[in-house]
Amino acid sequence: MISENELVFTLALQRVPNLGDASAKKLLQHIGSAEGVFKEKKQNLLKIDGIGASKIKDLSSDRFLEEAEAELSYMKANDISFSYFKDSNYPEKLKHCIDGPMLLFQKGRIDLPKRKILSIVGTRKITTYGKAFCEQLIEELAPLDPIIVSGFAYGVDIVAHKAAMEHGLQTIACLAHGFEQVYPKVHKKYIPSIEENGGFLTEFWSNDAFDRTNFLRRNRIIAGMSEATIVIESAEKGGSLVTADIANSYNREVFAVPGRTSDSQSEGCNDLIKSQQARLLTCAADIVYMLGWKLDKTPVKSVQAELFVALTDEETIVYEYLNQHEKVLLDEISQHCTMPTYKVATLLLSLELKGVVRPIPGKLFQVV
Template structure:
């Protein structure tokens, strides 16, 4: 994408009555953003869904000053601009009908990584929710996933911090321009995130924090990733909106269950109840449903030095005796609850001693 085309794309993005879906329709029809502004209004009106009022707004001179100011910010602030027709535009997001025509990035973002997950949740996270979030990311660390979230209070910032603690790339999707950080209390994490990930937005630098921007931001969170995980949510909340968007994109959604009486578990429980999300109780669930595999381990000699807990030794011994075994059968044989045995199975898998199989089955290697 040339700078000339970027200028016209910025102008197209600025027009009030033209959203991303319509903008992409016009680009496909006329071949480029520049061609749109140079085309007679009568021809523009011939495009399905484009009326006289919208066509009249396609006057580049009306937006030129704003566009050039934003272009200066992009160049001076080292902002990377991704165009939806370019190869470096995030591939999963490209498949979403309402994905941004332009995406602004700051940092060291690498979205060629196949394993990308979004983690969202309440801003008033409990110790249970944050502990699960931290443990989940720690357990997933050997698979080197990219962790996406909204950089907000609660579960969002917990996910970002846990990703950084485990040396994983993390991406904050912002509901404002990339010339600022909201909330300001999270400014202290900015440098570390920029070193190992970064920030993404489709808002210009003149757009400050506004709750109305969350819906637009949430579609990016859902669209970037293979799966969205909801950790704690009340009956209503932005996390549930993100889950709905992810479902509309045919992406996997997971939710952490809780007691029916827990206010911050009601949203997650409803997602599971209405089959809008898979229940997740450990990293094993995610690995199984997404069909993820660990990177090849070192030769077996490294397994000679693996230290296992008594419980892990018991699980491994039973698997060797039983062969390919369903999770529930293994739990019964080991006389352990299912939620507990999944943790031991994950550790054994990470050490290359056990492999998951379709149908919630496992076998010793």
């Protein structure tokens, strides 16, 4: 954890116009501290590759340090904590994004270390189909206890936050403004419950007002901190497609929910799948399989577990085939049980949650 003095200088550095997070972190890497950056001679800073005069011309201004002191006072008075990009409480995957924020401000009970994190984004004009899919997806994922990240906006965002809380999951809302504002205002009623079951993250200072140009910066946090970004519904153009594009640039998995070609709110998702910018998502098992997830604590049951667990007819077919083999690939199960791969993946997740099947390294499965 950085000292309060270094925090003030880092806040000030964050405020310097034209610098940006990537360049600021480059300065920190070479100089060693934010305080050192402000005190270093400009001619020495200009020797750093990629640092031009326009980026550091305002470093000599005292205004940024004064503003930083005021912001720190606001943080203390309003119970706002922070995470520094080198600290353990900073999102681990976001540390590897060159343009990730130096500082993130947060409120609530956010607990990130060693947690599975998924981002769910989509249209503000969510349909009944999209809402039902989002709620069902989170219900199916709940036993794996992932953190659900979204943007606190209308539509898919707020549906994802609410569904996560309904199933006891931690949820994080990433904001495109500071904590003095609430957008949309109608969502103010959800603030206490989200803070109780996760919290809010933003890189914006308390008095930074809502501005549509902030969405791009907010979206890179949503994409960067997660293992995968899921697009539930999107029109042909929309912010969620930008988030998907950013996620791809970070080499993250992207999933999209397909829809009918006649549905305007499915155009974006269908295009992502068609252009191979996203994997087709039909159920939670697709995510579990592609990310190689497994339950943190696989229930220990005997090989006769089928006597005590109610299985559907299709689950029984898959289970009996697995029971005849030590370990089997998904595609092999699909071939021998004459079922489509996506169907087998769904059945395997169900069997895993019932404690009778488990995944093992190499994308193989075996009976518990």
